[in-house]
Amino acid sequence: MNFWQDIILAFIQGILEWLPVSSEGFLVLFSVNIFHEPEASAFQLALYFHLGTALAVLVKYWRDYWDAFTKNRDVLRFLIFATLATGIFGIPLYLLLKNFLNSSAVTGLILTGLIGITLMITGLLLKAGKMKTTNQIAFSERKIGDEILLGLCQGIAIIPGISRSGTTVTYLLLRGYKKEDAFYMSFLISLPAVIGAVLFDLFVSQDFTFVFNWEFLILILITALVGYFSMGLLLRMARKLSFDVICFILGGITLVLVIILYIF
Numbered sequence: 001m002n003f004w005q006d007i008i009l010a011f012i013q014g015i016l017e018w019l020p021v022s023s024e025g026f027l028v029l030f031s032v033n034i035f036h037e038p039e040a041s042a043f044q045l046a047l048y049f050h051l052g053t054a055l056a057v058l059v060k061y062w063r064d065y066w067d068a069f070t071k072n073r074d075v076l077r078f079l080i081f082a083t084l085a086t087g088i089f090g091i092p093l094y095l096l097l098k099n100f101l102n103s104s105a106v107t108g109l110i111l112t113g114l115i116g117i118t119l120m121i122t123g124l125l126l127k128a129g130k131m132k133t134t135n136q137i138a139f140s141e142r143k144i145g146d147e148i149l150l151g152l153c154q155g156i157a158i159i160p161g162i163s164r165s166g167t168t169v170t171y172l173l174l175r176g177y178k179k180e181d182a183f184y185m186s187f188l189i190s191l192p193a194v195i196g197a198v199l200f201d202l203f204v205s206q207d208f209t210f211v212f213n214w215e216f217l218i219l220i221l222i223t224a225l226v227g228y229f230s231m232g233l234l235l236r237m238a239r240k241l242s243f244d245v246i247c248f249i250l251g252g253i254t255l256v257l258v259i260i261l262y263i264f
Helices: 003-016 023-034 037-060 062-070 073-101 108-132 144-156 164-175 179-205 215-238 241-264
Strands: none
Touching: 003 023, 003 037, 003 215, 023 037, 023 108, 037 062, 037 073, 037 179, 037 215, 062 073, 062 179, 073 144, 073 179, 108 164, 108 241, 144 164, 144 179, 164 179
């Protein structure tokens, strides 16, 4: 891919990360179908672009992370349990995905169809969360079991098309957490998960050519800036708009396109 195409992906990631519509899924769709990137490379690229929005989260919530490591053991426990659970579920899923995407049987058409299906699944999750929430439990009232299950939900979102924010927020809403606390908890656990995922990918691939160059640093900064300034606005939108409907529409359009391309 070239640098200007990567800038487009940086804007997509910076805007969509905060919305429960799977920024990873859209990055893979764009990379494979518009920029003709190999499936495995598109997946890896989408993973690395999350470093930019993770940086935006760090800038916005740096005091919360600092307090967690200096005095607030309650938040530190939350981060540790959720991150460990994410790794336990996410790492095996990541390895299966890598093998699947490197398989000669996988084509851009097949991957696009799978992302269409997972977008529909995300829509169902969001619909369930919207219907069942009681909006009563506060962050301070959470249980260790919720921290672990929240991490497991985040691990599932390694699959392109499954929204990380949508899955984690939906779980918390189903449990009855307040909407503001659900978004806050989802944001907090994203940073260590993204850093861990990128480091693990670098360890497995032993390929550092993409991350250690000035173009990558510029892309990460662009993603972080777009993500930081769009965070507040899009969060307000997320509380008002029906993103389950958006996921259904986008997933349906994706599947229809796959059928048309397959026929013709």
